[in-house]
Amino acid sequence: MHVLQTTLLPKAGLPEALYLRLSNPANRPALPLPTARANLGIPLEKGDLLSTDTFFGSFYHSYWKAFTSIGDVAVVVGFRGRGKVRVFEDTGDEILLLCEYELLASKPQRHLIRFRTAGIDTGLINGASSCRLYVEVEAQSSSEVQSIDFVTEIAVSRGVHLSIGISTFNDTNSGAGSQIATILPALVRLAESDPTLNPVHLVNHGPPFTQPAMLAALDSPAVRLSSPAAGPEAPGGLARTLATARAAPEGATHHLVLADDILLDERLIQRAQRFLDYATSDLVLGSAMLDVQFPVRLCMSGAMLAANGQLRMNGQETDVSMVGGLRQITTPTRVDYCPWWFCILPLAPVAATPLPQGPFLRGDDFAYGLDQQQRGIPSLCLPGLGIWRNRAMTLPQGCQTGPSTDDDDCTYDLANRFMPLTSAQGVRRNGATSGRLHVLQSTLLPREDLPETLFLRAIPPRRHGDLVPRSVKSGTAAIRLDPGNILSTDTFFGSFYRAYWQAYTVVRDLAVMVEMAGTARVRIFEETGHGANLIAEDRFRCATPCRFLVDIRSSEVTQWPGEAEIWPSRLFVEVEADETTDVHAIDFITSDEPKRRVTLSIGLCTFNQEHFFARTLCRVARLAASSDAICAVHVVNQGAPFKSDAIRALLNAPKIQAIEQRNLGGCGGFTRTLVEELANPAPASHHLMMDDDIFLDERMILRALRFLNYADREIALGAGMFDILRPHIMYEAGAFLRTDNSIHAYCHDVDLSDPAQLWHFNTPVKTDYNAWWFCILPVERSRTLALPAPVFIRGDDFEYGQRLALDGVPTVTLPGIGVWHEPFYAKPSGWQEYYDLRNRLIFGATYADKVRQLPPLDVIGMITDAILTHNYMAAELRVKAVQDFLRGPRALFARDTEQIHESVMSLAKGNAPEKLDASWKQRPLTPRRPRPGSLRGLVMDQVKSALRTGFGPLWRNSDAVLMDVEAHPGNTAGQSYVLTNGPRSYHLRFVPRRFRMWGLMLRAGLLAPRYKALRASVGADWAANIAAYRSPDWWAATFRRPTDQAGSAATAPTPFPDAIASPQKQAEKI
DSSP: OEEEEEOOOOOTTSOGGGTOEEEOTTOOOOOOOOOTTOOSOEEEOTTOEEEOOSTTTOBOHHHHHHHBSOOOOEEEEEEEEEEEEEEEEEOSSOEEEEEEEEEEEEEEEEEEEOOOOOOOOOOOSTTOOOOEEEEEEEESSSEEEEEEEEEESSOOSSOOOEEEEEEEOOOTTTTHHHHHHHHHHHHHHHHHHOTTEEEEEEEEOSSOOOOHHHHHHHTSTTEEEEOOOOSTTOOOHHHHHHHHHHHOTTOOSEEEEEOTTOBOOTHHHHHHHHHHHTBSSOOEEEEEEEESSSTTBEEESOEEEOTTSOEEETTTTOBTTSHHHHHTTOSOOOBSBOOTTEEEEEOSGGGOOOOOOSOSSSSHHHHHHHHHHHTTOOEEEEEEEEEEEOGGGTSOOOSOOSSOOSOTHHHHHHHHTTTTSOTTTOOSOOSOOOSOOEEEEEOOOOOTTSOGGGTOEEESOOOTTTTSOEEOTTSSEEEEEOTTOEEEOOSTTTOBOHHHHHHHBSOOOEEEEEEEEEEEEEEEEEEOSSOEEEEEEEEEEEEEEEEEEEEEOOOOOOBOTTOSSBOOOEEEEEEEESSOEEEEEEEEEESSOOSOOOOEEEEEEESSOHHHHHHHHHHHHHHHHHOTTEEEEEEEEOSSOOOOHHHHHHTTSTTEEEEEOOOOHHHHHHHHHHHHHHTSSSOOSEEEEEOSSSBOOTHHHHHHHHHHHTBSSOOEEEEEEEETTSTTEEEESSEEEOTTSOEEETTTTEETTSGGGGGGGSSOOOOSBOOTTEEEEETTHHHHHOOOOOOSSSSHHHHHHHHHHHTTOOEEEEEEEEEEEOOGGGSOOOTHHHHHHHHHHHHHHHTTTTSOOOOHHHHHHHHHHHHHTTOHHHHHHHHHHHHHHHHHHHHHHHSOHHHHHHHHHHHHHHTOOEEOOGGGGGSOOOOOOOOOSSHHHHHHHHHHHHHHHHHSOOBTTOOOEEEGGGOSHHHHTTBOEEEEOTTOOOOEEEOOOHHHHHHHHHHHHHHHHHHHHHHHHHHHHHHHHGGGGGSHHHHHHHHSOOTTSOSOOOOOOOOOOTTSOOHHHHHHHO
């Protein structure tokens, strides 16, 4: 048997979690793992479990199948004692147990374990099968593990001989000499013990070495020391070692180039050599780079060069101490180049690429890699190979501007970045941004009453409240960073969603401006869905607050090649303090001029919610007073006169117009605000519909206006809704209308305090509508589209969104803005049941080309489901909803809107369930089975429930407490129950009533054939005549209180301007 890969014991100073895992179910302290220098095995006690399920311990079978002659493999375990060995295969989707053997040996023995994998694809393409093998050894007595090797019966086919090259600048003041003094002796020991690993070619650009360890290593015959070549076209240090290796008499087949500032486990060189021994063709083989500061996190595992010249780093920010991180790097993937911190290059004549010329640093490696690729020699980074390096000195920085720093690498980034591309590609600009600069997005500093993790992140993490800006010596607010601390905008509100700006605005030029005092590095990253790529970096120093500019190269590529989708792009900034630094601001800016100057009116409607409304109105009034872009705030009160002195005082503020009107629902309130703005002789360009009971950060309004200033077309702009009970959870970020006439929320119930979830917004999402908790509409379009349909509540927003879309106005739910609102699950469904079903039926009839009308079985099923769960209020309201829909628009809206609502409220009140007190919150939940997933299961549950409740014994005193999702006929047959929700914010008792059930079932049975027979003709009636009820005249009459109704007169509606289209013209347009 031939050894392919030896399991490595942890090396001193390197993270054990990347080598082996040792756990004990008894929860006693884990046994210490011996270092690589120890000759003994790993002692295990009974119950100990040793696993190679790690970055260095795994065998990446998919890579061996794709690039080598290896097929099946086996495992050899050196073991003494009694235990079990198991071999697992991680396919990326599941973990399979391939075999399990019992081991018993009184003295150390090597046990051969054979197994067969589940089978993997040998193709080398993205999406190829993933296969990673690992071994577990479980001790059943005091035991010892000597070794774990992956082996094969196939002999070595190539016989790789490696030479090694290092380039260094021996400056003891910079600290670089201390790294080379550690690396070189380790390489010498390795070369002297293995004749296939020499010589070591060292190029020194600095003064002679003086360290004793270096002098001892240089005396070894395995080391060849040389000075850099002279002349303007001479190759750099690493290229010089490559030239020397090609001419060396030892006849090496491959050359390993190493950086001099890495942390290296030299045993990985032999691992890489063994992979090449079995390679079926010449390869450029590299290793991953791990972060010195976060040693279990990948910085990069090879890179791809995008068409716009930007580098896309593979595996960036992946935690490879976790199984999820290992799965991201297991699928065989070619890369465009492997960086020269650890890269093995073939020396065969066919691979004799000309040596890199000209670059001093940064660019020689990917220029060489691209040339190798053109010669048919692929590059790959093999998982299980890795070095550690400081990420700040590694990743390309891109085009930069700003004050000069002590790190002049940026000069060479700018000159060399486009060297592999054609001359036509060019650099669009290479100087400081000129002309007037405009702020596109200011980083929002956290507030004490909002979750910090949605605004900024600190590394290391801080306690809650520590990221709220404090006043500093300069008298302004700032966030203070201690040396080594990092402030990151890799958050929902901190990110700049460049893909959205590319898709909907004229912005192409982009830069970041940082206001700070201290010394810090500023890095800009782009997240594309394939890892975060470092695209710009600079270092700044200033004793007092100064503004610094970091330029970002404009991306001319706005679509994936051959596709119509926008290129995914989300930007964020990191500021790492070298010394105590105060960060005052981080802004994304542009030199592109705004396309327009947007002005805004705001519409607020309220109904007896003074506590919430006072908070919202206070923030809106404060913003209106300070911003010229806010023209007017229209407040429509549909409830009792305001009692709050604070509200009455705010209503007298400039720009605020108060309107009293009867309760016409959210639809009537919002429509009135739009009508008032349309009647203004100089109306705003846009109108914001906003709920009264949201928790508003008024800075969101200004951020939305800046986006609209640059919009390249008319759009409706909305904000996502966060769950106010769980303020870091996105409840809905826009929604889609499905063809079955249902609504699907985008990004529902997603924890956006986790940066890994921000991928939802890397690419623009084309939502069908945004709810009117925060939605900005173009005012002029309402002159031609008329007004919302009079649906009272629940449906006015998505119906109007469809009309906008049909008129060429898309709805954009912009990430980076949001409001907090009570989630719908927090309150039980009550009288809203009527409007939910009625308006859904109206919408299905009106937009028959967009959605499918609800079939009779679905409609009657909603009613019978409510009956059989003893929710007689919901059943009555749903019956009324269907009956009113079947009346058609003329008959339904012949009644006054407020009268319809009063009848709905009366019906709901007369059938409401019993409300229980808060003591029920302490009662345990009663576990019940979930709702069946098939139609047959649903029907069978309803039939059994009807028979049990209709004819069997009734249990009316049950104290079962059911979650709302478990309250279905299969769980409620013949018995009472208490309904609650996740936060236990309500408890309602539902009791079976036999005669009530049969009466409602009879009405539902009679309604079913009537709905089936009339839904088509009634639907056509709705489609033909709904436009008349969107007209200004109809709404003007509705806004007037009926003369036969007592009470003070409402505020008279403003006369409608002639510019609004007549009902006939509206009907023709629709």
